[in-house]
Amino acid sequence: MKRVILSVVLMGSSMTASAVAPGGPDCGWGNMVFEGQGGTGTHFVAMTTNGTSGNKTFGMTSGTNGCSTSGKLSYGGDAMVNLSGVLDEFIADSARGEGEALTAVAVSMGIAPADRAIFADAVHNNFDTIFAHADVTAKDVMLSLVEVMKSNPELAKYVS
Amino acid sequence: MIFCNFRFNLYVVHTFFFLVILWGSSVEASTTATLVLSQSSRWVNMLHYYPSDLWFRGDSNGWESKVIDDDYFFSPEGKHNREKEWVASIEAFQLPSSIFSTPENPHAQCRFPARFRLVKTLLSEHDISLTFPNIACPGYRQWREKVNGQRATLVFASSYLNSPSSMFGHTFLRFDADDVSEQSDWLSYALNFGAVVEKGDNSMLYAYKGLVGGYSGYFAMMPYYEKIKEYSKMENRSLWEYPLNLSPTEVDTLLAHVWELRDVAFTYFFFDENCSYRLLELIEVAKPGVELTAPFRAHAIPIDTVRKLDASGLLSDSVYRASASDKLLFNAQQLSKSEVKQAKALAEGRLSPEGENSLAILNVAYQYLQFTSMKQQRTPALAKRRLGLLKAINTLSKTKTDYSPLKPPRPIAPQNSHRSQMAAIRTGAFENTAFVDIEFRASYHDLLDPTDGYLKGGSINMGRVVFRQYENSALDLQHVDIIDINSLSPQNELHQPTTWRVNLGIERIYGANDDWLTLQLNGGGGVSVEPYDDVLMYGLAEARTEYALDGSELVDIGMGARSGIMAYTSIGTASIGLSTMAFWRDSTRVKFTAAQNINMGKNSSIRISYQYWDNQFSEQSNEKRSGMFTEFRYHF
Numbered sequence: 178m179k180r181v182i183l184s185v186v187l188m189g190s191s192m193t194a195s196a197v198a199p200g201g202p203d204c205g206w207g208n209m210v211f212e213g214q215g216g217t218g219t220h221f222v223a224m225t226t227n228g229t230s231g232n233k234t235f236g237m238t239s240g241t242n243g244c245s246t247s248g249k250l251s252y253g254g255d256a257m258v259n260l261s262g263v264l265d266e267f268i269a270d271s272a273r274g275e276g277e278a279l280t281a282v283a284v285s286m287g288i289a290p291a292d293r294a295i296f297a298d299a300v301h302n303n304f305d306t307i308f309a310h311a312d313v314t315a316k317d318v319m320l321s322l323v324e325v326m327k328s329n330p331e332l333a334k335y336v337s
Numbered sequence: 338m339i340f341c342n343f344r345f346n347l348y349v350v351h352t353f354f355f356l357v358i359l360w361g362s363s364v365e366a367s368t369t370a371t372l373v374l375s376q377s378s379r380w381v382n383m384l385h386y387y388p389s390d391l392w393f394r395g396d397s398n399g400w401e402s403k404v405i406d407d408d409y410f411f412s413p414e415g416k417h418n419r420e421k422e423w424v425a426s427i428e429a430f431q432l433p434s435s436i437f438s439t440p441e442n443p444h445a446q447c448r449f450p451a452r453f454r455l456v457k458t459l460l461s462e463h464d465i466s467l468t469f470p471n472i473a474c475p476g477y478r479q480w481r482e483k484v485n486g487q488r489a490t491l492v493f494a495s496s497y498l499n500s501p502s503s504m505f506g507h508t509f510l511r512f513d514a515d516d517v518s519e520q521s522d523w524l525s526y527a528l529n530f531g532a533v534v535e536k537g538d539n540s541m542l543y544a545y546k547g548l549v550g551g552y553s554g555y556f557a558m559m560p561y562y563e564k565i566k567e568y569s570k571m572e573n574r575s576l577w578e579y580p581l582n583l584s585p586t587e588v589d590t591l592l593a594h595v596w597e598l599r600d601v602a603f604t605y606f607f608f609d610e611n612c613s614y615r616l617l618e619l620i621e622v623a624k625p626g627v628e629l630t631a632p633f634r635a636h637a638i639p640i641d642t643v644r645k646l647d648a649s650g651l652l653s654d655s656v657y658r659a660s661a662s663d664k665l666l667f668n669a670q671q672l673s674k675s676e677v678k679q680a681k682a683l684a685e686g687r688l689s690p691e692g693e694n695s696l697a698i699l700n701v702a703y704q705y706l707q708f709t710s711m712k713q714q715r716t717p718a719l720a721k722r723r724l725g726l727l728k729a730i731n732t733l734s735k736t737k738t739d740y741s742p743l744k745p746p747r748p749i750a751p752q753n754s755h756r757s758q759m760a761a762i763r764t765g766a767f768e769n770t771a772f773v774d775i776e777f778r779a780s781y782h783d784l785l786d787p788t789d790g791y792l793k794g795g796s797i798n799m800g801r802v803v804f805r806q807y808e809n810s811a812l813d814l815q816h817v818d819i820i821d822i823n824s825l826s827p828q829n830e831l832h833q834p835t836t837w838r839v840n841l842g843i844e845r846i847y848g849a850n851d852d853w854l855t856l857q858l859n860g861g862g863g864v865s866v867e868p869y870d871d872v873l874m875y876g877l878a879e880a881r882t883e884y885a886l887d888g889s890e891l892v893d894i895g896m897g898a899r900s901g902i903m904a905y906t907s908i909g910t911a912s913i914g915l916s917t918m919a920f921w922r923d924s925t926r927v928k929f930t931a932a933q934n935i936n937m938g939k940n941s942s943i944r945i946s947y948q949y950w951d952n953q954f955s956e957q958s959n960e961k962r963s964g965m966f967t968e969f970r971y972h973f
Contacts, residue, residue, distance in 0.1 A: 281523035
């Protein structure tokens, strides 16, 4: 049955925007930082299958699995990038001001290569603002990030 | 249900338009060509046909597609009949656009863009002109733009020492945009083939079904960072990324075919029809004329498929992506013992990060905390501790700008490791009687084999058989390992994995007056340490059960211990080992072994070994045996 349901999603390629939450339900916008991966399958399961159980998508969505691109949260009129899939990696890179997750977020926000170092510095310097406490969610982080970018002369153009 | 409707509709429409379209076009004129074209290797590859007599059926004319779903075929006989599927596909591609083209029920041209392209190509190569309606495929186009791939990369997930499931490796594909170097490959799409597991199957059932074919395999696509997280972080496996030498057109064909395979069920077998095999099939579809799958019909070990692609000139220089645990251990190695303890205390919350003045220590502390809490549920306290460490790193990194976490050095690339199958010839004297052994091993790597590209202390052997002939005697079975796994995973301050081994096979036991074969299962758990670089010491407690195959049907169980030292030198690996076991039927067995492997290039080695048995069956009979052996081993 799962396959059939997924088929519907895949075939219906023009996603109908979900009114439930930005990015749709189960999208992870409510994910807190350091969510961890509790309860994930064991090595033994992977042994004969190499399967990704029950989490099949075909790249029809942007950001992470199961997220619609047409949520209400947006910057500059564009649909908002979904951070929830790389939140843990992003926070660690942000602390140091460098790393692949930081680049990935910059790219997905459409930041030109020339401005990425500025973006990295802005995130690095405003770490305490963006990650204000240990229970911030992906949505909180995104909103703070947009604020930080708005107040930066070079980055404001990406979120105005 | 969508798919069922889809197929039903097609058949209805086929019947309805059969005369109008089929006889109205020039298909009739090309019936002879149909035979030829539908037998072309490109059509066979596209539909995943194989001769169905390969293993089971005597019918040498039979063909069968590895695709399970009926929806994949336009002809009701399409799964077995290449010609009928060819004709039915052309019919479907010729249907007028007005019939279909809702997203739920796309036109055949949109459902199977690669197949459509191939049909047109093959027809035009044979100067057959058929007319097809011009169909716009917005659904496919939209997906294709999202999967913005002009280049394809093969990714090999290597093994992790303490995970038997990973020991054979795994492969998947990644599709990159032309300008990926200026962008981020984290956002590229990965394509994975794997079995889809029903929730509720227990792990034994997983293993069983994976081996015998109880699962269906599916392709799935996800952002590459999902795979990085899955392998590098969750499973502690390094990733090797090999750009494939495919042109943008070939990549486009590959992706068009991938689109056809979404949600399509394939047969799945762990050993042969697995992740790696299916990827080779895709590359064959993308690059006509390249033959990759033939050597792997019986079993496809992922690293062997990488070797095959390499030998076919399809791989470029690889990029190595170290696992999270490798990064942690390498960064910790740069610290002193007291600094590592300090990092551990920081991670465990016994020490406050405020005032810590070393970024290297804070970095190891954070990496360690991430490593240990990866599989734990989130707690507020843990989250606070992690943020506290990151805040300290953040503050300090603003003044100390020259520090970055270190990257582990790149090991020998896995495709440059010794091959998976092995044959050996061994000569020696056992109790002053000369003998010759012939050995074959289906896979994969033992503790003494050349370690380049493998993990030290890890071995997995399956299907190892030894026949022995003493002078003036007949050839006789000496030893069988059905499965033999060793995981000698050294413990250190930050990581305490269990050392374990398991062995199932047939072994020769030496008694007072004779010797006999016994079917045995043994295994145990313990600890390994690395007191010096390239020296491994281990100790295990073991249990064993055995069943004599000499007709006596004697069953025995034993408990014992095993210990040893391995030394990895530039010549090759050396080992000494001692095992003792006390049995329920009052016997004890002691075995001492010493061996030196001498590596001679990548795939050959000479091994010299000494073995000594002391088997005490009662107070009167104490059987001592010893033997000195020399062998030549060749991996192929």
